[in-house]
Amino acid sequence: GDWVNDQRHGYGEYTYANGDTYTGEWFNHNRHGQGTYVYKDTGSKYVGGWVDGNQEGEAELIHLNHRFKGKFWNGNPVGHGKYVFDIGCEQHGEYIESEQDKGEEEEEEEPSLLVVPKWKASEITKLTLWTPHGENPPSP
Numbered sequence: 001g002d003w004v005n006d007q008r009h010g011y012g013e014y015t016y017a018n019g020d021t022y023t024g025e026w027f028n029h030n031r032h033g034q035g036t037y038v039y040k041d042t043g044s045k046y047v048g049g050w051v052d053g054n055q056e057g058e059a060e061l062i063h064l065n066h067r068f069k070g071k072f073w074n075g076n077p078v079g080h081g082k083y084v085f086d087i088g089c090e091q092h093g094e095y096i097e098s099e100q101d102k103g104e105e106e107e108e109e110e111p112s113l114l115v116v117p118k119w120k121a122s123e124i125t126k127l128t129l130w131t132p133h134g135e136n137p138p139s140p
Contacts, residue, residue, distance in 0.1 A: 001026065024050070048072065070095070076117050084127070093121040 001012015007029035008014065014022050024035020030053035031037075037046045037055075048059020055072040070081020076095070083091045095117040 046072075078117060088127050090125050090127060091121050092123050092125065093119055096120050 001008060001014070002010025004010065008026040009028060010026060011024070012026055016022075019040030020038060021040070022031055022035055022037045024031065025033025027033065031050040032052060033050060034048065035050050039045065042063070044061065044063045046055055046059060046061050048055070049057025049072070051057065055075045057072065059070070059072050061068040061077070065087075066083055066085045068077060068081060068083050070077050071079050078095050080092075080094045082093070085091070097115060098118045
């Protein structure tokens with residue numbers, strides 16, 4: 001890929017020691033802009049925005065039989081989005097920050113850096129299937 005002042009900068013592909021790959025834009029040696037990260041172990045891929053090396057912005061997280069479309073911030077999904085399943089349905093909802101147990105208020109020496117957002121589903125809908133040969137699709 002492209003290099004400036006001995007740093008990855010521009011467009012390029014990087015293969016990590018674990019076999020994962022990133023193909024996309026780089027800025028000052030960090031993944032930055034649009035890019036695709038492929039996880040070798042699972043075959044899943046993240047396609048979308050990056051800021052200073054972190055998954056951020058509009059993106060799709062594509063797995064073998066479903067995908068998530070939405071926004072990411074600091075490597076985690078945030079806000080409204082949807083899961084699209086290969087079986088022909090979509091699950092709409094949003095990611096919200098989970099509330100922490102109030103019983104551990106005195107142990108604030110270690111800030112919780114691993115706050116995992118939780119998915120809150122709102123509705124499940126059918127996909128609109130495209131039919132070839134100009135046939136009329138069934139009404140919703």
